[in-house]
Amino acid sequence: MSSEKLVAYQREFHALRERLRVAEHRTLQRSSELNAILEQFRRAIAETNGSKDALSNFSDETQKLLKELAHRKPLQVPNIYHHLPHLLNNEGSLHPAVQVGQGRTGAGRDYVPCSCLSYCVTCLLSTGCHRPVQCVRAKAAASSPEWRQRPFVTPSHTRSRPIRFSLEESSPPGFSKGYGEDSSSIGISMVMGIPTVKRKVKSYLSETLHSLIDKLSAEEKLDCVIIVFVGETDVDYVNSVVAGLEKEFYTELNSGLLEVISPPASYYPDFSNLKETFGDSKERVKWRTKQNLDYSFLMMYAVNKGVYYVQLEDDIVAKPNYFATMKNFALQLATEDWMILEFSQLGFIGKMFQAPDLNLIVEFIFMFYKEKPIDWLLDHILWVKVCNPEKDAKHCERQKSSLRIRFRPSLFQHVGLHSSLAGKIQKLTDKDFLKPLLHKIHVNPPAEVSTSLKVYQGHTLEKTYMGEDFFWAITPMAGDYVLFKFDRPVNIERFLFRSGNQEHPGDKIENTTVEILPFSDTELNTKEKYKRTEDRFYKLAQFEKGVAEGTVEPAFNPVVAVRLTVQKDSAVWAIISEVCLLPLL
Incomplete structure (x- = not known):
């Protein structure tokens, strides 16, 4: 099952659960109302004491209640036939x-x-x-x-x-x-x-x-x-x-x-x-x-x-x-x-x-x-x-x-x-x-995004992560970063970052690493294979010809955050046109 379908099913399940909650609340309300009416009937029956001439034995209050129940009519709400x-x-x-x-x-x-x-x-x-x-x-x-x-x-x-x-x-x-x-x-x-x-x-x-x-x-x-x-x-x-x-x-x-x-x-x-x-x-x-x-x-x-x-x-x-x-x-x-x-x-x-x-x-x-x-x-x-x-x-x-x-x-x-x-x-x-589609949409895990880069003309990182637009930033410098911090730890299978687009193919990202922060690394034995930063991020890949992609080893999961870190000053602006962080199913 694709991650898109999984996310769709999860959201539909949450919506269904909310509808069931509302329905349950209404059922309880109706049940309470019916129990109240039933209790009123029981009191009315008790007043008869088995008499055949029951109605005359009812109190004025009970007779009034029975008349109200017998003649109560619902409000007439317009339906399709009212309009047609x-x-x-x-x-x-x-x-x-x-x-x-x-x-x-x-x-x-x-x-x-x-x-x-x-x-x-x-x-x-x-x-x-x-x-x-x-x-x-x-x-x-x-x-x-x-x-x-x-x-x-x-x-x-x-x-x-x-x-x-x-x-x-x-x-x-x-x-x-x-x-x-x-x-x-x-x-x-x-x-x-x-x-x-x-x-x-x-x-x-x-x-x-x-x-x-x-x-x-x-x-x-x-x-x-x-x-x-x-x-x-x-x-x-x-x-x-x-x-x-x-x-x-x-x-x-x-x-x-x-x-x-x-x-x-x-x-x-x-x-x-x-x-x-x-x-x-x-x-x-x-x-x-x-x-x-x-x-x-x-x-x-x-x-x-x-x-x-x-x-x-x-x-x-x-x-x-x-x-x-x-x-x-x-x-x-x-x-x-x-x-x-x-x-x-x-x-x-x-x-x-x-x-x-x-x-x-x-x-x-x-x-x-x-x-x-x-x-x-x-x-x-x-x-x-x-x-x-x-x-x-x-x-x-x-x-x-x-x-x-x-x-x-x-x-x-x-x-x-x-x-x-x-x-x-x-x-x-x-x-x-x-006009060409200048970005590609993916359903990514919920996350808080941030960057040290200066955004150009409203092409924000938030819009890119949501699939609404591409991210466009003025000349990246060494030490600049793009951070995706997940709302909760996520098991990531693959990642893909693509830079540049059809209108600005030269605004690509180079000399930039893809790094992940595991939820826990106490049992990781990856020092020889992956370099680690001072703040506990592991470097998994680097941009080549404007693209960075790869898989995440199971030992790293779940992941708390993914970060792009610029290693050298760039001579050009940067566009990120595609962000895909594929959860592990």
């Missing part, structure tokens, strides 16, 4: 009309051969079906009352599961309803959602999927799922999209890497009475309103599937190593209270959310889906969470930046020229996309 009342007209409104794929996060599947997929789409959307028996079973399962009573049963290729979304109860902090109920969902790190609709000029969906899939390693393909949401209710069009994807991405559909869903027509409200706002035409208001609902459906479907959810579009290309970069960046920020990680500066492309936050986001979108576009609504969520109305706009932006963290350079580029809004040409490009 048209959904009440069709109980299947929150069932995907089409659901193609293995349902990777589930435990047990009803297998349907891929050759049947396009037929099954027609079966689910139409009233009659004369195709193979698997499709008939799929349609029957999707439409039966028994199926509708089993929310979030593992989907098969075509089974339509209901999307569960309720605002009727509050959830423990950091926990969203339905999240984590699938016992195997912890095995998937990331869900990528791609909404697509019919474009009159050109579809970019195939190119987008190839860009995303081709840049995944074999291991990464097992650690994520890509969901294509076809936001159309035209049976023939949806069928053609599925048939095309089945032909081009047969392997990915069968492996569970790729899924395709489409909503029923009853999910959408009547768009004819929308108000024109912000100077937008009626057609544009309808387009952005439907887009909000599309995003919401996709998020509701994805909430149970993984740890992180990344919103993408159907007309983008991705950079190499995009998956590992996003995952490691998120893991490094696991202790931070972030809400959005941005891997592109354009619109709603490359926006990462933690899965438990999706219900909050969907709830907010449903409340205002007719008023504003999605990116504005997201900004309003941040404003509500952290902005003080008595402070100025600059203060608000600083506060929001703690919840919305931008990663540079961008990992995704917008390539679509023809918008999904008919007649709209959009020449949007992300200028940051062309």
Whole structure:
């Protein structure tokens, strides 16, 4: 198991433990309340003394209590039907009309051969079906009352599961309803959602999927799922999209890497009475309103599937190593209270959310889906969470930046020229996309970092260790150091330090040693092999051509600190672009 997965599991375990603690606290509260009511009933029964005319024998206080209990009604909290009342007209409104794929996060599947997929789409959307028996079973399962009573049963290729979304109860902090109920969902790190609709000029969906899939390693393909949401209710069009994807991405559909869903027509409200706002035409208001609902459906479907959810579009290309970069960046920020990680500066492309936050986001979108576009609504969520109305706009932006963290350079580029809004040409490009990634991210053990070097333009050592930036320092001198002091002793297997980067390849580190401080060296017999400093550090390696790497002998573990020490004055500045301290598993 890789160190990244181990750290992820540890953090997920701690989060689960916190959720269980909150649930236990609530259970104790409810138990106490129920015991109090039970005791009141016991006293009331005792007052009857076995009399048949029990009610008349109750004291006034007891009769008042019984009436209160009998007529007590809970407060009516708004739910999804409050915001979308048209959904009440069709109980299947929150069932995907089409659901193609293995349902990777589930435990047990009803297998349907891929050759049947396009037929099954027609079966689910139409009233009659004369195709193979698997499709008939799929349609029957999707439409039966028994199926509708089993929310979030593992989907098969075509089974339509209901999307569960309720605002009727509050959830423990950091926990969203339905999240984590699938016992195997912890095995998937990331869900990528791609909404697509019919474009009159050109579809970019195939190119987008190839860009995303081709840049995944074999291991990464097992650690994520890509969901294509076809936001159309035209049976023939949806069928053609599925048939095309089945032909081009047969392997990915069968492996569970790729899924395709489409909503029923009853999910959408009547768009004819929308108000024109912000100077937008009626057609544009309808387009952005439907887009909000599309995003919401996709998020509701994805909430149970993984740890992180990344919103993408159907007309983008991705950079190499995009998956590992996003995952490691998120893991490094696991202790931070972030809400959005941005891997592109354009619109709603490359926006990462933690899965438990999706219900909050969907709830907010449903409340205002007719008023504003999605990116504005997201900004309003941040404003509500952290902005003080008595402070100025600059203060608000600083506060929001703690919840919305931008990663540079961008990992995704917008390539679509023809918008999904008919007649709209959009020449949007992300200028940051062309910039090279000047540092590499690793999930390192928690540590306090310090240095005697003079930092240049905010390229701090802390950011480098967290994988957010490269470290840049003015000319190192003999005796200067870079220190990584672990929060607790760590067993280290390997280390790697890389200096310089593509923009400044000459700013490399030379004449510098890598040193470690063992937790205890009473039994070490390494004096002949490794030199020791006066402060008990052992010299393990030296930078050669700007790189220092090696292994740590088991006898040294656990390690308290790792240090880089400059032995001779340097004639150039120094950049550290990669820090990897790999724990021993």
